[in-house]
Amino acid sequence: MKASDLFVQALEAEGVEYVFGIPGEENLDFLNSLKDSSIRLILTRHEQAAGFMAATYGRLTGKAGVCLSTLGPGATNLVTAAAYAQLGAMPMLMITGQKPIKTSKQGQFQIVDVVDMMRPLTKFTHQISSAHNIPARVREALRNAEGERPGAAHLELPEDIACDETDAEVIHRSRFDIPHATEHSIKAAIEMIEAARHPLLLIGAGANRKKISASRGKFIRKTGIPFFSTQMGKGVVDERNPLFLGNAALSDNDYLHRAIEAADLIINVGHDVVEKPPFFMEHGGFKVIHINYVTAAIDPVYYPQQGVIGDIAHSMLRLTELVTPQEHWDFSRFMEVKAHMDEHVREGTEDDRFPVYPQRLVADVRKVMPDDGIIALDNGVYKIWFARNYKAHMPNTVLLDNALATMGAGLPSAMAAKIVHPERRVMAICGDGGFMMNSQEMETAVRLKLDLVVLVLRDDAYGMIKWKQANMGFEDFGLDYGNPDFVQYARSYGAIGHCLKSTESLVPLLEECFETPGVHLVEVPVDYSENDRILNRDIRDRSREI
Ligand SMILES: Cc1ncc(C[n+]2csc(CCOP(=O)(O)OP(=O)(O)O)c2C)c(N)n1
Numbered sequence: 001m002k003a004s005d006l007f008v009q010a011l012e013a014e015g016v017e018y019v020f021g022i023p024g025e026e027n028l029d030f031l032n033s034l035k036d037s038s039i040r041l042i043l044t045r046h047e048q049a050a051g052f053m054a055a056t057y058g059r060l061t062g063k064a065g066v067c068l069s070t071l072g073p074g075a076t077n078l079v080t081a082a083a084y085a086q087l088g089a090m091p092m093l094m095i096t097g098q099k100p101i102k103t104s105k106q107g108q109f110q111i112v113d114v115v116d117m118m119r120p121l122t123k124f125t126h127q128i129s130s131a132h133n134i135p136a137r138v139r140e141a142l143r144n145a146e147g148e149r150p151g152a153a154h155l156e157l158p159e160d161i162a163c164d165e166t167d168a169e170v171i172h173r174s175r176f177d178i179p180h181a182t183e184h185s186i187k188a189a190i191e192m193i194e195a196a197r198h199p200l201l202l203i204g205a206g207a208n209r210k211k212i213s214a215s216r217g218k219f220i221r222k223t224g225i226p227f228f229s230t231q232m233g234k235g236v237v238d239e240r241n242p243l244f245l246g247n248a249a250l251s252d253n254d255y256l257h258r259a260i261e262a263a264d265l266i267i268n269v270g271h272d273v274v275e276k277p278p279f280f281m282e283h284g285g286f287k288v289i290h291i292n293y294v295t296a297a298i299d300p301v302y303y304p305q306q307g308v309i310g311d312i313a314h315s316m317l318r319l320t321e322l323v324t325p326q327e328h329w330d331f332s333r334f335m336e337v338k339a340h341m342d343e344h345v346r347e348g349t350e351d352d353r354f355p356v357y358p359q360r361l362v363a364d365v366r367k368v369m370p371d372d373g374i375i376a377l378d379n380g381v382y383k384i385w386f387a388r389n390y391k392a393h394m395p396n397t398v399l400l401d402n403a404l405a406t407m408g409a410g411l412p413s414a415m416a417a418k419i420v421h422p423e424r425r426v427m428a429i430c431g432d433g434g435f436m437m438n439s440q441e442m443e444t445a446v447r448l449k450l451d452l453v454v455l456v457l458r459d460d461a462y463g464m465i466k467w468k469q470a471n472m473g474f475e476d477f478g479l480d481y482g483n484p485d486f487v488q489y490a491r492s493y494g495a496i497g498h499c500l501k502s503t504e505s506l507v508p509l510l511e512e513c514f515e516t517p518g519v520h521l522v523e524v525p526v527d528y529s530e531n532d533r534i535l536n537r538d539i540r541d542r543s544r545e546i
């Protein structure tokens with residue numbers, strides 16, 4: 001059999017449904033093998049977007065998303081997506097081409113050492129130098145990408161290996177269960193939880209990876225222990241739950257941190273230090289139990305005293321079975337803080353000034369999104385508002401990146417979400433800066449006939465950096481730009497362009513977009529003039545007083 005056919009067969013055996021990417025001449029054997037397979041090629045307009053889509057596919061399904069590029073420039077374009085998958089714990093496999101490795105007449109033309117370039121960005125990176133090894137290398141790449149902690153893997157398939165003949169056969173995945181935490185560590189955690197007076201539960205990204213929200217809901221129901229979430233842990237437990245204190249969108253000085261500092265124990269389910277810290281540990285302060293698939297990476301702000309290491313769902317189930325709610329538990333301070341946090345989150349939700357204020361925007365978006373609707377955020381200052389104010393109702397319905405925190409992933413991640421969940425409402429929410437970093441994928445979205453709503457929040461600036469600049473006491477400088485006419489821009493791709501003219505019309509406009517098939521771009525002029533006052537100062541000052 002031809003090596004590239006075997007490669008594609010190996011992917012089929014893994015259940016791969018899509019390959020996102022841009023082929024180059026070095027991938028043409030592979031492309032031809034793909035043509036006759038069950039796998040669908042999703043051609044994009046930039047490799048970075050293909051990588052973001054593959055990673056998001058992995059994030060939503062737990063199965064590695066696969067992306068494809070040529071050698072050199074195609075592969076370098078995948079670098080940011082590799083980092084996105086690796087830091088965000090999203091299983092992804094990148095396949096890149098290469099010039100022939102046995103004999104080549106092209107000198108060093110286009111040759112970059114891609115395998116080494118990918119080393120710090122992946123869990124596994126390998127050049128296939130023999131067709132015979134393809135089945136094992138594909139399996140190994142996917143085992144690495146999908147195993148805890150998930151991340152990126154890379155395989156380089158050189159042109160001459162791709163067209164070799166081989167009689168090797170596909171290797172199927174082994175059946176196994178994720179190891180369970182020991183009873184010893186479960187009991188040690190139970191002792192700490194029962195001895196604490198003010199235990200508090202944190203839900204992080206790891207808890208969003210597998211379908212384990214049911215077990216966590218039970219733990220909360222049985223114990224009545226209040227909880228908060230990290231940005232990437234949103235939705236694992238319905239945030240309308242009366243025991244939900246809030247989201248750690250800010251690392252400190254929010255109302256929520258008044259609750260955190262009143263805790264003597266934090267039961268951390270699934271958070272690891274790659275995500276921006278939801279709190280800082282201090283010597284002599286609260287203790288932490290780290291419940292995760294793998295032991296905690298230690299950091300000056302994170303050094304948990306106890307680990308419960310193994311399948312998170314099983315750990316939560318055992319903890320729920322064994323824990324006895326205690327009379328001496330006292331959550332009154334947490335609930336007092338919650339009342340203040342909730343009140344603050346409600347402020348501005350009815351504000352009808354125009355351009356739109358972020359609090360109103362978040363509230364209105366929530367109104368048009370059903371429980372299972374997915375919002376996919378790019379990176380900008382609105383991400384803080386959405387993380388903090390938007391209540392997620394279901395797991396993985398708020399796709400944001402608080403790990404690499406790259407701009408440019410909003411639109412591609414929304415597209416991947418729509419491909420995985422065609423029956424759901426999906427909305428990309430991007431700043432005018434982040435949107436323009438991958439706006440060419442509007443063409444891909446239109447070609448794929450996706451029903452998608454893309455909000456472009458227009459402040460004609462890199463608003464997030466302006467906000468930080470103000471926070472540091474610097475003068476406003478160097479962060480303003482012009483923008484295309486977004487309505488015309490959308491139309492030029494065959495999408496439907498809208499420009500919001502008044503705040504009252506936001507909800508009806510969004511409803512209309514979801515009711516009308518196609519890709520809709522909605523330009524939303526936003527007013528960020530109060531970001532500095534509210535996020536940098538008011539929240540800090542007012543939360544200090546409670
Ligand atoms: C690829 C990349 N470049 C730069 C940054 C740094 N950065 C973070 S947010 C931001 C500005 C975002 O601007 P925009 O997308 O318009 O969102 P806004 O904050 O204005 O709503 C920048 C430059 C980044 N996170 N990622």
Ligand SMILES: [Mg+2]
Nearest residue numbers: 431432461463
């Ligand atoms: Mg902007």
